[in-house]
Amino acid sequence: MSIRPRSLAAALAVVLLPAIASAQAGYKVLATSRTATMEKELNEAGKSGFRFGAVMGGETAMGGKEVVVVMARAAGSPGYQYRLLATSKTSTMRKELQDAAEAGYVYVGQTVFESMFGGREVVCILEREAGQRGDSGWEYELLATNRTSTMEKELAGVADRGYEIVGLTVGQTAVGGNELVTILRRKR
Secondary structure, three states, X not given: OOOOHHHHHHHHHHXXXXXXXXXXXEEEEEEEOOHHHHHHHHHHHHHOOEEEEEEEEEEEOOOEEEEEEEEXXXXXXXXXXXEEEEEOOHHHHXXXXXXXXXXXXXEEEEEEEEEOOOEEEEEEXXXXXXXXXXXXXXXXXXXXXXXXXXHHHHHHHHHOOXXXXXXXXXXXXXXXXXXXXXXXXXXX
């Protein structure tokens, strides 16, 4: 029995393509103690098709106080661009979130970043597909208070206006000390 070249090529494609695709998928872990370095690393990984998965700030065994981001890559990913917003002034964070949304970025994660120089900052990570421009269509709201009872009242007020919660951290801010910082959004 002889195997025709075309049949052999088709059989090999069926067997090998899933293995090649799964070899291209994977994870990347980014860790740094500097916010500027993290944004650069996010963008480098994004160009390679990695996409944001999760973020956490805190102490790591080897690195001290770091922000750790896990990114995942799927075969055929279009690539992504990232903007990292970090501030100890919650009053400016809302404006920065909205400016990023108008440039096509969408909120994907939030943590508290404790750097050697900047102290404790609330950090938001925003993402857009590579090459995407224009408004994302989202409107952002930020609530910050040091009392949980106040936060509940404020959340009830923005829920009535159609906002959904996308992130919550407890961050030490320049104005309020330890505050609950809640990020919300709604479609325009």
